[in-house]
Every structure is written in structure tokens, then in C-alpha cells.
Amino acid sequence: MTFAQPVAVALPDHPQRVPLANELHARPFPSLRAPGDAIHLALKPLDDAARDREAERAHLLDLLDRHGAAHPPPGATHWSGRLGRCELKWESHTEFVTYLLWEEGATGPAFHPDLLRKFPADWLAAAPGARIASALIRVEPAPADETIVARAAEWFVPESLTLSRVLDDKAVVAGDFRLDAAGHMRFAVFAREGLGDRRTGRVVQQLCEIETYRAMAMLGFATARDLAPAMADLDRRLSALIESMASDAARHAETLHDLLGISAELEHLSARSGYRLSATVAYETIVLQRVAALRELRFGGRPTLGEFMQRRFDPAMRTAGSTDRRLGSMSARALRAGNLLRTRVDVERSAQNQRLLESMDRRADLALRLQHTVEGLSVVAVSYYAVGLALYLLGPLEGALPIGKPLLAALVAPVVILAVWWGLRRIRRSLH
Structure with a gap:
């Protein structure tokens, strides 16, 4: 059967299209073969401090250089490879980094404290962050159910022991979510025949994620x-x-x-x-x-x-x-x-x-009344002086006409008063 050659499409890609498509496959489950021991570490800066990703990368490269392993590309958020007899899976998350170290062929006692020594002590002491989660996971071929119950009772605290069949009874998972003397959580996976390496890795990875995200x-x-x-x-x-x-x-x-x-x-x-x-x-x-x-x-x-x-x-x-x-x-x-x-x-x-407005209205009303009063007084005062001036102007007529000064003043005063009143009224209207 022959396949047609792909046709190139003359469309520009969005700058983030390829990285976002690859992100869907960025963190595949590891492929792990039972029996074996897994050590999981999650490191996070204290008090929500800003992460120093360069320091985290340098810390990873230090571990890889000690075993002569290849370096991940710059900016990588995950890496998998061999470290001596073990397989390492490193991942960088939003707030923390995780290390999953897997050693195939478990022969020693389960959850032995020496398992952590697979990470060098000086390397652990130089970590750019504190341990937020760690777990030891023992993976064994599944024995009889009675043996599983006995081993779970031996390895875990009975009061908080969880024991369940997973993935359609392809495996049995046990744990108690208690810290041991070295500060690790413990889980056991009993893999039944037919579980497969990839599904074994899936179970181990999910247990690590459950513990890490629970701690976060x-x-x-x-x-x-x-x-x-x-x-x-x-x-x-x-x-x-x-x-x-x-x-x-x-x-x-x-x-x-x-x-x-x-x-x-x-x-x-x-x-x-x-x-x-x-x-x-x-x-x-x-x-x-x-x-x-x-x-x-x-x-x-x-x-x-x-x-x-x-x-x-x-x-x-x-x-x-x-x-x-x-x-x-x-x-x-x-x-x-x-x-x-x-x-x-x-x-x-x-x-x-x-x-305040009502008070101002009352004051304005009083001011208006006072103004009217002042205007009346002004008419009287101005009229008084205007009549005096008019008498001086009409003085020569007093001798020519048979009119006395009092009568002349009486005749002039109404005219002057009316003229003054009309004049002040006109001035007020023009101002308004």
C-alpha cells in the first residue's frame, strides 16, 4: 500500500502552535518493569519565594554530570535517562520540581532507609528549595491475596491503611499516608501478570502525583x-x-x-x-x-x-x-x-x-427688604438736596413773581421727588 505525499499548506503557523501541540506529549508515563523500587522527591522554594530556574537546572546538571549523563536542552521542563543502574525522570512544574528515581530488580528489604542514598547527600543539601513531598514506592509481582494483606499489615499502620484494586484489578495499591522515620510516604504496588511495563509506570507516576499534589x-x-x-x-x-x-x-x-x-x-x-x-x-x-x-x-x-x-x-x-x-x-x-x-x-x-440654602434665602430676603428701605431713604435724601439746588436755581424768579420761597419749595418738591424716584428706579433696572 502506498501513501500519498503530504501536501504543503501555504499558511503561516502561529508562533505557539507547535510548542502547545507538543505540550500534550511533554510528560509521558515512564515504562517500569517489576520488581523495583522508586524514590520520588518534590522540591519547592520556601514561603512561596520566586523560583530560580537557572539554579534548579544547574542542580539537575550537577547530578547528571556525576553519572556522565547527557544534558537536557535549554528551557526543557522534563528529562528522562539512565543514571548508572537507575532510571531518572525529572520534571519542572509551576511551583516545584520533581525527581523520580527507579531501580529495577528489588531484592533488599522494602522501604529501606538507604534508598535515599541513591541521591548524593551533598547534592541533596545543595538543593535550591525544600522538600515538600517524598515517597518510597515498592513494586512487586502480586502474590496471593492473603500474602498481600500480610505484607500490607507489616509495612503500614493498620489504622490508616488503604488497600485497593486498580486498573480493573491489574494491580493492588497499598499505603497509609504516614511519614516514616526518614520523612517519606510509603506506597506498595503489587502488579498482577499482564499489567505491562507502561501501565506499571502509569500507576507509580499517579501515586507520585497524588502525594505531591496532595502536599501542595x-x-x-x-x-x-x-x-x-x-x-x-x-x-x-x-x-x-x-x-x-x-x-x-x-x-x-x-x-x-x-x-x-x-x-x-x-x-x-x-x-x-x-x-x-x-x-x-x-x-x-x-x-x-x-x-x-x-x-x-x-x-x-x-x-x-x-x-x-x-x-x-x-x-x-x-x-x-x-x-x-x-x-x-x-x-x-x-x-x-x-x-x-x-x-x-x-x-x-x-x-x-x-x-444652608434656606438660610441664605432668608438672608437674601432680608437683604432685599433692607435694600428697598435704603432705596426709599435714598430718594428722600437725594430729593432733599435736589430741592435745595432747585431753589437756588429758581431764586431769581422769587423776586419777579409774586411767589414766596415756601410756596416755591412746595411746588418744586413733588416734581424733584418724582424725578429722583424715577431716576433711581431706572438705574436699578439697568443694573439688573
Whole structure:
């Protein structure tokens, strides 16, 4: 059968098209052959500090150089290869880096503390970050069910032991999510015949991811626990301020100042914890997805991984989620209270402005009345002087006519007064 040659399409690719398509295949599951031991490490900077990716790459290259292994290309986010008798899988994630070291052909005791020595002690001490998760995983061919129960009882704490059939009963997974003396979680995988190397690697990888993402999600619970005292104090102060707003005697300017202070503290808490609480939701989702992908079935009446997560992990996630919602609710309450208080202050200021306008109207009315009074007095005063001037001007007529000065003044005064009044009225109208 012959295949047609691909036809070149004269279309430019988006710069991110090829990298994003390759990202779907960036982290394949390792291919692991039972029996064997796996050591998993996840390293993260302390206190959400910014990651130094160059230092992380240099740390990886130091380990590879000690075994003469090839280097990953610059900017790579994952690498797989042999380190002596072991297989190493390195991955760089958003907040942490992981190392999965696999040694095939387990012959010694399970979960021996010397397993960690496969990573050099000085190399571990120079790590650019702290251990957020680590796990030892023992993979063995599945014996009889009774032997599996006996080994699980020997290796794990019975009170928190989880035991389940996974991948349609192709394997049995055991663990107790307790730290051993060296600070590792322990898991055991009993692989039945026909599981295959790739599916074995898939189970081991998913157990590592469950443990790592569980540990990262629990950082949100720690954040919620640290926020609880401050949130309780802010909630009490906010409730007291809202109650004081109902009193007419409350000094609203001081209340608004205190409310702005509480709002600023809430915003600070939100900024400090917002990323961690949001990331917790994402990590919790990944944990539950990885557990669901195992397709668990109950083994011997023991709890499954999913049941353990529901009973022990889910309450912590609910606490983190409720803290995030409570913080948002308190911020919304403070915002509503601030809006209500500002509305009340605006209403009071409007009432004060109304009273001020009414007072100004009364004063303007009084000023107008006073102005009319002054204008009347002005007419009298001006008329008085105008009559005097008119008598001086008409003085020569007094001798020529048989009219005395008093009669002449009586005849002139009305005309002068009327002329002055009309003149002042005209001037006032022209000014208006």
C-alpha cells in the first residue's frame, strides 16, 4: 500500500502552535518493569519565594554530570535517562520540581532507609528549595491475596491503611499516608501478570502525583489556619462597626475611617492568600482526578485511596475553600457597609446644604427688604438736596413773581421727588 505525499499548506503557523501541540506529549508515563523500587522527591522554594530556574537546572546538571549523563536542552521542563543502574525522570512544574528515581530488580528489604542514598547527600543539601513531598514506592509481582494483606499489615499502620484494586484489578495499591522515620510516604504496588511495563509506570507516576499534589494542596489548609485569628478579629470589628451605624449618635466620619482601615486589612489578607487558596482548588482537582484514573475497587474490606481522601483530605480542602469564601464575603460586607455609610453621609450633607440654602434665602430676603428701605431713604435724601439746588436755581424768579420761597419749595418738591424716584428706579433696572 502506498501513501500519498503530504501536501504543503501555504499558511503561516502561529508562533505557539507547535510548542502547545507538543505540550500534550511533554510528560509521558515512564515504562517500569517489576520488581523495583522508586524514590520520588518534590522540591519547592520556601514561603512561596520566586523560583530560580537557572539554579534548579544547574542542580539537575550537577547530578547528571556525576553519572556522565547527557544534558537536557535549554528551557526543557522534563528529562528522562539512565543514571548508572537507575532510571531518572525529572520534571519542572509551576511551583516545584520533581525527581523520580527507579531501580529495577528489588531484592533488599522494602522501604529501606538507604534508598535515599541513591541521591548524593551533598547534592541533596545543595538543593535550591525544600522538600515538600517524598515517597518510597515498592513494586512487586502480586502474590496471593492473603500474602498481600500480610505484607500490607507489616509495612503500614493498620489504622490508616488503604488497600485497593486498580486498573480493573491489574494491580493492588497499598499505603497509609504516614511519614516514616526518614520523612517519606510509603506506597506498595503489587502488579498482577499482564499489567505491562507502561501501565506499571502509569500507576507509580499517579501515586507520585497524588502525594505531591496532595502536599501542595495542604499548603492552602495551612494558609487558612494561619488566617483564622486575623479574620476572626476583623469579623468582630466589622460587625461592631455595622451595628454602630444603626445609631443616630454615631460619628459617621470616624466610622467611615475605621471601616476603610478594615477594608484595607481585608485586601491585604486577600492579596497575601489569594494565589495560594486559588492554587489549592487546582491541586485538589488534580488529586481527585488522579485517584479517579486508578479506577479503584475495594480489596478485603479495606478503605480505598478515594475513601481516604474523602475522609481525611476533603475536610482540609473544605476549610481552605470556606476561608476563601469567608474572606470574599467579609470584603463584600465591608464594601456594602462603606457604600451605605457614604450614602448616609451624602444624605446628611444634602440636608445640611438644604438648610444652608434656606438660610441664605432668608438672608437674601432680608437683604432685599433692607435694600428697598435704603432705596426709599435714598430718594428722600437725594430729593432733599435736589430741592435745595432747585431753589437756588429758581431764586431769581422769587423776586419777579409774586411767589414766596415756601410756596416755591412746595411746588418744586413733588416734581424733584418724582424725578429722583424715577431716576433711581431706572438705574436699578439697568443694573439688573
